[in-house]
Amino acid sequence: MSDGSTKAVLTAIAGNGLVTIAKFIGFSVSGSSALLAEAVHSLADTANQSLLYLGLRRSERQADTHHHFGYGQERYFWNLVSAVTIFFLGCAYTIMHAVEQLGQDHTPELSWVPFFIVGFAFVVEGYSFFVALGEFRRQARAAGQTLRTYFVETRDPTTLAVLIEDSVAVIGLVVALIGMGLAVWTGSAIFDGIAAICIGLLMGGLAYFLAATNRKYLLNRSNEQVDQIARELWQADDQVQQVQRVNSIVLSPDDTLLMAEVELREEALFAEMTEEEVTQAIRFMNKLGDIRRSLEDDVSRIAPETRHIFIEFATPKDKSE
Numbered sequence: 001m002s003d004g005s006t007k008a009v010l011t012a013i014a015g016n017g018l019v020t021i022a023k024f025i026g027f028s029v030s031g032s033s034a035l036l037a038e039a040v041h042s043l044a045d046t047a048n049q050s051l052l053y054l055g056l057r058r059s060e061r062q063a064d065t066h067h068h069f070g071y072g073q074e075r076y077f078w079n080l081v082s083a084v085t086i087f088f089l090g091c092a093y094t095i096m097h098a099v100e101q102l103g104q105d106h107t108p109e110l111s112w113v114p115f116f117i118v119g120f121a122f123v124v125e126g127y128s129f130f131v132a133l134g135e136f137r138r139q140a141r142a143a144g145q146t147l148r149t150y151f152v153e154t155r156d157p158t159t160l161a162v163l164i165e166d167s168v169a170v171i172g173l174v175v176a177l178i179g180m181g182l183a184v185w186t187g188s189a190i191f192d193g194i195a196a197i198c199i200g201l202l203m204g205g206l207a208y209f210l211a212a213t214n215r216k217y218l219l220n221r222s223n224e225q226v227d228q229i230a231r232e233l234w235q236a237d238d239q240v241q242q243v244q245r246v247n248s249i250v251l252s253p254d255d256t257l258l259m260a261e262v263e264l265r266e267e268a269l270f271a272e273m274t275e276e277e278v279t280q281a282i283r284f285m286n287k288l289g290d291i292r293r294s295l296e297d298d299v300s301r302i303a304p305e306t307r308h309i310f311i312e313f314a315t316p317k318d319k320s321e
Contacts, residue, residue: 044090072252083210090203098196129166
């Protein structure tokens with residue numbers, strides 16, 4: 001597990017948990033829809049980041065007989081679940097409550113308390129944001145990419161999720177502050193309700209972004225960087241005639257499955273062989289091809305859903321080792 005990602009997640013959980021309690025207290029004192037929206041926002045973030053931590057823990061389990069390539073994709077699954085949590089708990093509930101309050105012409109009691117709580121939340125969530133940003137910058141440097149490029153191409157959704165959530169949290173606080181301030185200034189509760197709706201829409205956008213980011217890695221997305229590296233290295237190798245196919249699947253941020261079909265040069269295969277040995281070698285290679293196709297057909301005939309089969313032969317020398 002990445003220590004940096006874990007630190008960012010745990011910092012966010014602690015910060016959001018503390019802020020959630022404070023915001024609910026502020027809502028109970030003021031009745032502000034905007035502050036309730038922020039309280040639900042922080043509650044959704046706390047639940048979400050707890051799921052991110054669960055995904056981090058479960059993704060580190062070792063491969064077993066049921067999961068031959070490990071559990072790395074658990075990280076993407078739990079991130080996707082967290083996006084659904086944010087949408088329903090944060091976006092849908094917040095907007096419904098704000099619309100209901102607007103219909104009732106509810107007027108919040110906005111004393112200094114809710115404004116103090118918003119200021120307190122700024123400090124806590126701002127700190128969490130800078131912790132996540134620092135870790136994200138470190139990962140970008142380690143990958144040799146700019147911050148903007150890494151933001152688009154990162155395969156670690158955990159730190160990215162915390163960074164985006166904290167960014168949206170800070171923006172939400174600004175919206176809540178403006179809404180409550182206008183409500184106090186004008187004496188109209190409509191601004192407080194509009195701010196709550198805007199915060200709900202922010203959470204809806206966040207949920208969509210997180211769902212889309214993690215969905216692509218649950219659909220066996222390829223690792224284009226690894227594909228390019230493998231293709232360039234092999235094509236530059238004097239032993240290789242042609243790289244016919246390179247396929248990869250991202251299993252986790254730190255684990256990529258690479259499969260390829262490479263045609264070797266005859267001179268690399270048959271160097272220092274007599275004509276008779278070359279003939280025998282070609283016959284041997286053709287025999288291997290026939291056996292491979294036969295083994296693939298055996299499986300496909302009984303299990304037609306097996307559409308991608310990759311067989312690596314072990315030589316007698318390999319077995320003796």
